[in-house]
Amino acid sequence: MGQLDSGADNRDSVVFRSLRDPGLLKGKCGRCAYRDVCGGSRARAYAMTRDYLAAGPACAFMPTSRVGFVSG
Ligand code: SF4
Numbered sequence: 001m002g003q004l005d006s007g008a009d010n011r012d013s014v015v016f017r018s019l020r021d022p023g024l025l026k027g028k029c030g031r032c033a034y035r036d037v038c039g040g041s042r043a044r045a046y047a048m049t050r051d052y053l054a055a056g057p058a059c060a061f062m063p064t065s066r067v068g069f070v071s072g
Helices: 002-012 014-019 042-049
Strands: none
């Protein structure tokens, strides 16, 4: 029972809600066309910058804008 209550608290917390919103990502992750499916490692961003919404520090991809999908 305590586990279930704790889970509900986590889902509603400010931190967990922000982690589920790719629109809050910063830096290159924030402007990356793949942010909705990737989002970068939030754990690594936090470990290296103390900001869990910062750009993924280990990603080599360099997005230039959110526009950039190639269809076909
Ligand atoms: S980690 Fe790299 S590929 Fe993933 S969202 Fe960030 S910039 Fe884009």
